[in-house]
Amino acid sequence: MHKKLMGVGLLAASTVFAFYPIERLDEVNQAKVGIQKDVDQNNGSLVGDESKLPIHRMPITLVETIDGDTIKAKVKGSIETIRYLLVDTPESKNPRMCVQPYAKEAFQRNYELVREGGLTLELEQGETRDSYGRLLAYVYVDGKSVQETLLTEGYARVAYIMNPPYKYLPQYTTDESLAKRRGVNIWSRTGFVTNWGFKGCVP
Structure with a gap:
């Protein structure tokens, strides 16, 4: 049987x-x-491959989009103003400055990006705050860099290289160069982007 x-x-x-x-x-x-x-x-x-895990990356919850390179978010239970590390977008809310070209477009693009998925941030080694007390960080949406998107699409320039080396500076410089060659957005106006910021006001 x-x-x-x-x-x-x-x-x-x-x-x-x-x-x-x-x-x-x-x-x-x-x-x-x-x-x-x-x-x-x-x-x-992949969690199973520790060599590929993002280091010092933590989940955050969006509270508000402030402008093209700044957001407010809940980080470990506290509300923080987060300034995107190594990038600069035109100004629209600085009381000492006029509204600059592409400031509203940069704000709108940042607004869209940070609402597309889960947010995380990554801190650089060393100083993590600026003179205004804002948290300086790399920000990601579903693992994709917000800074890189803004740079590649021509809404931001590489700036505030205060304490190199920075781990992502070479990539950011490449992204900026690509947008500059294509002449998109901030790079479409001759002389608008300078080493100190942006020159000109919205009429």
């Missing part, structure tokens, strides 16, 4: 494999791996 049951089991197994080719099994296994990667994914890096 035991041998008969074993024989039936082997027959059933062979029948399953007959209708479930090896190629299909490989696809299923690959799909399982893909699903597991999606489950384990953390801001674009």
